[in-house]
Amino acid sequence: MKKPVVLYKKLSPPLMARLHEHTQVTLIDDLGDNGLAQLRAALPEARGLLGASLKLDAALLDLAPQLEAIASVSVGVDNYDIDYLTRRRILLSNTPDVLTETTADTGFALILASARRVVELANMVRNGQWTRNIGPLHFGTDVHGKKLGIIGMGRIGEALAQRGHFGFGMPVLYHSHSPKPDVEQRFNARYLGLHELLREADFVCLTLPLTPQTEGLIGAGELALMRPESVLINISRGKVVNEQALIQALQNRQIRGAGLDVFEREPLAPDSPLLSLSNVVATPHIGSATYETREAMARCAVDNLLAALAGERPPNLVNPQAYRH
Structure with a gap:
């Protein structure tokens, strides 16, 4: 039966x-x-x-x-x-x-879109606001050669490291529960403590699972360690980041920007302050959506x-x- x-x-x-x-x-x-x-x-x-x-x-x-x-x-x-x-x-x-490779593609798409202000500037064109040559006011930042910091070096973290190291010549920094010699050998990666990685990386990418230990891992104190030129990318779970602290850091231009595929509550509320910030690229949890x-x-x-x-x-x-x- x-x-x-x-x-x-x-x-x-x-x-x-x-x-x-x-x-x-x-x-x-x-x-x-x-x-x-x-x-x-x-x-x-x-x-x-x-x-x-x-x-x-x-x-x-x-x-x-x-x-x-x-x-x-x-x-x-x-x-x-x-x-x-x-x-x-x-x-x-x-x-x-x-879903490893597809989610890593999403992560790198957010890196590129955030660095080059793709969504913001595409909307400028769509809205008929492109009336002269682009100048410094609309410049982005390079991705190639910048330091890629990955927090959570599992399958997706490794796939992201591969793209950054081989595709864009990015020095790879990572933090996980323990060092991974094979990752260090393959990608010439450096294992760092969480705070050290946050201070040094140009792009901080979250690829770790949501657990009681990782919930709220990135809060106001952690965001304060990041440099004004750095970008936060989250393709893990929304609750790994304290969203209110992130909003304040972005509003104050404490960090350059954020590329977010996940949020504390999904779907993201239409009145979320994240949606009014030009330095945020927000996607509707599309990590594996092909x-x-x-x-x-x-x-x-x-x-x-x-x-x-x-x-x-x-x-x-x-x-x-x-x-x-």
């Missing part, structure tokens, strides 16, 4: 067909009030869940006594109480690797879910302690 699974994310027809072949699928198209009511109604029978961008807390999952596996279509797992899932032996899987990568992530999640429901260890298991050997 096919096991019931609940999808709260639309998948491509081939992936839907694959799930229908092996499971009994309930699809929830929209997670508005009606969709959440549908989810609660489906949870008591669910053996598997697949989706993204929904906080699944204990209060919700207590409604799913038969749940065996959750396949998150994401790398980040901050929407899940991993201790709770492990106690209940619910297997949680994610989709690393497949057709190819999103399909690869969904395919990875389906692989994870079907393996877990078959009693196998999912390829990308987040909480191995929950796996019944």
